[in-house]
Amino acid sequence: MAEKASENVVYVGQKPSMAYVLGVMTQMSNGQNQIFIKARGRSISKAVDVAEIVRRKFAKDARISNIEIGTEEKALENGQKVNISTISISIGK
Amino acid sequence: MAEKASENVVYVGQKPSMAYVLGVMTQMSNGQNQIFIKARGRSISKAVDVAEIVRRKFAKDARISNIEIGTEEKALENGQKVNISTISISIGK
Numbered sequence: 001m002a003e004k005a006s007e008n009v010v011y012v013g014q015k016p017s018m019a020y021v022l023g024v025m026t027q028m029s030n031g032q033n034q035i036f037i038k039a040r041g042r043s044i045s046k047a048v049d050v051a052e053i054v055r056r057k058f059a060k061d062a063r064i065s066n067i068e069i070g071t072e073e074k075a076l077e078n079g080q081k082v083n084i085s086t087i088s089i090s091i092g093k
Numbered sequence: 094m095a096e097k098a099s100e101n102v103v104y105v106g107q108k109p110s111m112a113y114v115l116g117v118m119t120q121m122s123n124g125q126n127q128i129f130i131k132a133r134g135r136s137i138s139k140a141v142d143v144a145e146i147v148r149r150k151f152a153k154d155a156r157i158s159n160i161e162i163g164t165e166e167k168a169l170e171n172g173q174k175v176n177i178s179t180i181s182i183s184i185g186k
Contacts (some may be wrong), residue, residue: 048178052164056176067160069182071145083149085141089162093104 008032012039012047020050024091025058034065034092040072044087051089059093066090101125105132105140113143117184118151127158127185133165137180144182152186159183 010023018048020037027035039047068088073081098116103116113130120128132140148155 042135042138045135045178046139047168048137048162048180050172052176052178053160056164064162067162069144069157069160071143071149085138087141 004069008034009036009038010050012037012043012050015042015051017046017049021053021058024050024052024054028059028062028093032092034090037089037091038087040086041084043057044085047089052090054091060089062091062093064091101112101127102129102131103143105130105143107136107166110139110142110146112140114137114151117143117147121152121155127183130182130184131180133179134177137178139180140180141173144184147184150185155186157182157184 008027010020010027012020019077023047024035024037037047037051051064066088067090070086070088071083074084075081101120103113103120105113116124117128117130130140130144144157148157160180161181163181164176165179166174167177168174
């Protein structure tokens with residue numbers, strides 16, 4: 001993933017879930033009212049874990065306001081293209 | 094998973110995605126206008142794949158009307174309890 005770090009987006013990847021939970025909580029305490037938890041492919045399950053941990057354990061006044069799913073085309077090294085699913089979970093106060 | 098097979102629910106688990114895509118399409122052709130694609134834990138990513146494949150390749154008039162995430166408590170064999178994330182994707186015409 002080569003996304004630019006956006007102020008209110010947390011991209012979920014290979015690290016343990018708690019790393020991303022911390023990322024969300026840091027943004028919330030920096031005054032972000034709306035945070036997007038985004039992931040692709042197999043990390044989608046972890047993105048849901050992150051949203052649920054934030055909502056249930058750390059920011060009990062936070063609500064999940066929207067969830068979107070989609071598909072991106074990804075070019076493999078051999079030139080082939082594959083479709084990869086995406087998720088964006090919007091969480092805020 | 095020991096859920097009762099519900100008429101308009103497709104539970105996504107260990108099988109290949111296309112098995113569940115077929116399940117959704119079968120229910121649609123049986124006249125179900127609203128189908129819930131449900132999964133837990135690591136199968137959540139596959140549930141998103143299934144919804145996206147249905148919407149993009151097979152039922153192009155279908156819309157994803159709602160996505161809900163949640164947490165269930167699961168008892169392990171040793172008596173410990175762990176939290177497991179869930180997703181329910183509602184897709185229909």
